[in-house]
Amino acid sequence: MANTLTKTDFNFPGQKSVYHGKVRDVYDIDNDLMVMVATDRISAFDVILPKGIPGKGQVLNQIAGKFLDATSDIVPNWKLATPDPMVTVGLKCEGFRVEMIIRGYLTGSAWREYQAGVRELCGVKLPEGMKENQKFPEPIITPTTKAEAGHDENISREEIIAQGIVSKEDYEQMEKYTRALFARGSEIASKHGLILVDTKYEFGKRDGKVYLIDEIHTPDSSRYFYADGYQERFEKGEAQRQLSKEFVRQWLIDNGFMGKAGQQVPEMTDEYCQSVADRYIELFEHITGEKFNNESETCSNLAARIQKNVTDYLESRK
Structure with a gap:
């Protein structure tokens, strides 16, 4: 299995606070910029599932980045840069x-x-x-x-x-x-x-x-x-x-889980996690028409890479 990033605890230059969402962790820089890290966490029925999906954060971040660029003539958007395959930095908005x-x-x-x-x-x-x-x-x-x-x-x-x-x-x-x-x-x-x-x-x-x-x-x-x-x-x-993510919800439903009290998340084997990763990559390649290059397969420490890439980008803006 490739590496997964399921928790983050970064300390970026100018960092004011961090918000840990179901999938994304958002760091506030100087109350002006947001560093959004797309982790490999996966959620369904408002529950974060116990295992990460390799490459998922990169898939989400890169698809979103491409569509933000492809629609910037329709509506102004928050994106400024993608300094790392799993990170977008942009303007802080209310x-x-x-x-x-x-x-x-x-x-x-x-x-x-x-x-x-x-x-x-x-x-x-x-x-x-x-x-x-x-x-x-x-x-x-x-x-x-x-x-x-x-x-x-x-x-x-x-x-x-x-x-x-x-x-x-x-x-x-x-x-x-x-x-x-x-x-x-x-x-x-x-x-x-x-x-x-x-x-x-x-x-x-x-x-x-x-x-x-x-x-x-x-x-x-x-x-x-x-x-x-x-x-x-x-x-x-x-x-x-x-x-879409519907196949994950369906798998959970078929295994007796819908996020209700007392229900147990079914076991997520490595094989199952890889099958979910394959579906995410399939969507990336279909919707972008490009081959997916899974950076997590060649990086032994995703957190260290992100810390360096984001820090370098923020320093370059000064």
């Missing part, structure tokens, strides 16, 4: 307390709710008679509130504005950016034989301007179907071939 989820197809949690009789999601009315994995007449936006801990909660556009979580002007700007980003992501996916099914975007504000922050179009934040065979599978009611 994050909005909502995630913008956009869905092009009825699948995943939305399908589970639809199956249970729900016909309105986050204030958006859903047509009757839809089937699993069916394309919506046009993509729908189903925002969630960003919870400090535990599950994010569905919320409507109207509630967000009425509660003052985001101003009407900023929300409308985020909505416009969300639709434009999804259209661009769908166009790029299509060129590589994929369908961008659904995804989430996060936005923040800096100097009065809305920025795209965090990751975009990665297998952790997005779901992709293979375009080839989609229609045939849909018509037969068969499961779609997909590239």
Whole structure:
């Protein structure tokens, strides 16, 4: 097995604080920049699983970096540089307390709710008679509130504005950016034989301007179907071939784990972790059209490499 980075404890020049997320660790530099380290941790059902996935952090960081660059003409984003395969350094923004989820197809949690009789999601009315994995007449936006801990909660556009979580002007700007980003992501996916099914975007504000922050179009934040065979599978009611983290959730469900109290995470063997790594690499190569060069296979100390690369970059800015 290649090395994995599952914990970080860096001390970068100008470091003010660190936030350890489910997958990313974010270091605040001088209250002006953010150093975002994409670790090899993997989470599902809001639980961090006990083992890391080799190469996963690099996959996420490099896909996000490519899509931030490929969409910078649509919306300003936080990225300044990627000094290490697992790290992005960017502008510190004040994050909005909502995630913008956009869905092009009825699948995943939305399908589970639809199956249970729900016909309105986050204030958006859903047509009757839809089937699993069916394309919506046009993509729908189903925002969630960003919870400090535990599950994010569905919320409507109207509630967000009425509660003052985001101003009407900023929300409308985020909505416009969300639709434009999804259209661009769908166009790029299509060129590589994929369908961008659904995804989430996060936005923040800096100097009065809305920025795209965090990751975009990665297998952790997005779901992709293979375009080839989609229609045939849909018509037969068969499961779609997909590239996303859904296969990990399904494996957990099949082994009796859904993040509920008293449930035990099934054993993650080295073979299983490698199979997950292979799926992440497959998505990287499909969505970018490039070969993945797994740097963790040739580096004996990922933390030392990151400490040096980031420190060198921050020093070069002085």
